Amino acid sequence: MKHAAYDAVVLAGGAARRLGGADKPGLPVAGRALIDRVLDACAGAGTTVVVGPRRPTTRPVLWSREDPPGGGPLAALGAGLRGVTAEYVLLLAADLPFLTRTTADALLTELSAGPSDEGVVLTDPDGRDQPLAAAYRTEALRRELALIATEHGGVAGLPLRLLTHQLALRRLPDPTGNASFDCDTWDDLSTARAHIREHGNVLDEWIAAAKADLGIDLDVDISVLLDLARDAAHGVARPAAPLTTFLVGYAAAQAGGGPEAVAEACRKATALAERWAKESESSGASGSSGSSAEKPSTGESSTE
Numbered sequence: 176m177k178h179a180a181y182d183a184v185v186l187a188g189g190a191a192r193r194l195g196g197a198d199k200p201g202l203p204v205a206g207r208a209l210i211d212r213v214l215d216a217c218a219g220a221g222t223t224v225v226v227g228p229r230r231p232t233t234r235p236v237l238w239s240r241e242d243p244p245g246g247g248p249l250a251a252l253g254a255g256l257r258g259v260t261a262e263y264v265l266l267l268a269a270d271l272p273f274l275t276r277t278t279a280d281a282l283l284t285e286l287s288a289g290p291s292d293e294g295v296v297l298t299d300p301d302g303r304d305q306p307l308a309a310a311y312r313t314e315a316l317r318r319e320l321a322l323i324a325t326e327h328g329g330v331a332g333l334p335l336r337l338l339t340h341q342l343a344l345r346r347l348p349d350p351t352g353n354a355s356f357d358c359d360t361w362d363d364l365s366t367a368r369a370h371i372r373e374h375g376n377v378l379d380e381w382i383a384a385a386k387a388d389l390g391i392d393l394d395v396d397i398s399v400l401l402d403l404a405r406d407a408a409h410g411v412a413r414p415a416a417p418l419t420t421f422l423v424g425y426a427a428a429q430a431g432g433g434p435e436a437v438a439e440a441c442r443k444a445t446a447l448a449e450r451w452a453k454e455s456e457s458s459g460a461s462g463s464s465g466s467s468a469e470k471p472s473t474g475e476s477s478t479e
Contacts, residue, residue: 178283179263183220184255185213186248186307187227187269188241193360200269201230202358204367205377206384208232209270209358215387216274217265224258226251227269233387246331248307249338253320253330259313263287266316268307272367273353282310285347293342299355304346306339308355315342394434399441406445410452419444 187200187210194202200210207215210225211233217223223236237258241250252266263286265279278297285295293315297308319338324330349355358364371380382397403423404416411419423444427436 178280178287180221180261181219181263181265181283181310182259182261182313183217183223183265183267184252184259185210185217185223185225185236185267185269186251186255187225187230188245188251189227194364198230199358200227202364204272204358204364205371205380207387209272211387212272213267213269213274215383216271216276216279217267218276219280220265221261222258224255225269226255233390241331243331247333248335249320249323249330249333252316252335252338253324256313256317256320262313263310264313264316265310266307268357270358271308271354271356272358273351273356273370274308275351275354278308278350278354279310281350282308282347285345286310286312289345291343292345294339295345295347296339297355298346298348300349300352302348304339304344305349305355305357306335311342393432393437396434396438399438399445403441403445403448406448406452410448415448419448 189199201208203209204212210230214223214225214232214234214236218234223234224239225232225236226239226241228240229238239254239258241247241254243250255266256264263283265282267274267279282295282297286292289295292312294309294311297305299305316338319341320330322341323333323337327333353370356363356367358367371377378397385391386393400420400423404420407419408416423437423440426440426443427433430436430440
């Protein structure tokens with residue numbers, strides 16, 4: 176079941192006390208700032224509101240600040256909801272390095288499937304709710320915020336659980352086991368960085384980081400490009416591998432871009448590399464077969 180359109184609110188404030196006051200959303204994991212990794216997970220949002228100090232991001236967002244700054248998650252949520260118009264909203268912390276579009280879509284799909292549910296929250300491997308990795312009905316959040324503000328004379332400094340405990344929630348167990356992992360300490364950050372290298376995700380992470388920094392939103396068949404690089408390296412020369420893949424990218428851009436253009440450029444370059452390799456093999460075979468007649472060396476006469 177496909178979920179409905181949605182907006183996203185990303186909470187990127189907070190003092191990061193356990194990180195010594197560091198700029199937590201800007202800390203890199205596999206070359207990408209934590210906040211950019213989260214923004215990628217909610218890239219399908221119609222509007223994305225980031226609540227916190229302005230900073231460079233890899234895609235456009237709306238900015239908001241809680242009143243007062245540092246006023247806590249409920250105040251930040253209220254500031255974020257001012258920019259939300261969709262029926263559904265993803266509410267995300269900015270320190271979730273392994274949250275993906277697949278998990279975000281799963282939260283929204285579950286919410287769309289349950290008419291009586293007011294939210295779907297991710298639960299970590301220990302079964303704990305992660306209310307800042309969740310999808311909610313926007314109207315339910317606004318309703319509870321207004322009630323809390325009336326009851327307490329405001330929402331600054333109040334915990335998020337005052338709101339979430341009043342909602343009809345469904346739980347979604349973390350489908351990957353690490354989408355709910357957040358970086359609160361330097362050890363957490365080190366764990367996140369090590370996880371990528373230890374679990375064979377380096378290439379995927381590198382491609383994602385490169386595409387983000389280059390402003391490319393294109394899915395290509397990585398195996399085809401790797402096969403092309405191998406063929407160029409083995410059939411021509413090792414330096415031909417990076418040069419050929421660069422030329423393929425340039426040719427695809429000249430042809431209008433897109434996966435089809437990349438695939439066609441790869442096809443042509445692969446065919447060329449194969450022809451080159453066969454020619455080299457043929458020349459090598461001819462050279463090794465020898466000849467009954469030998470060319471005389473310089474200074475020798477062909478006759479006695």
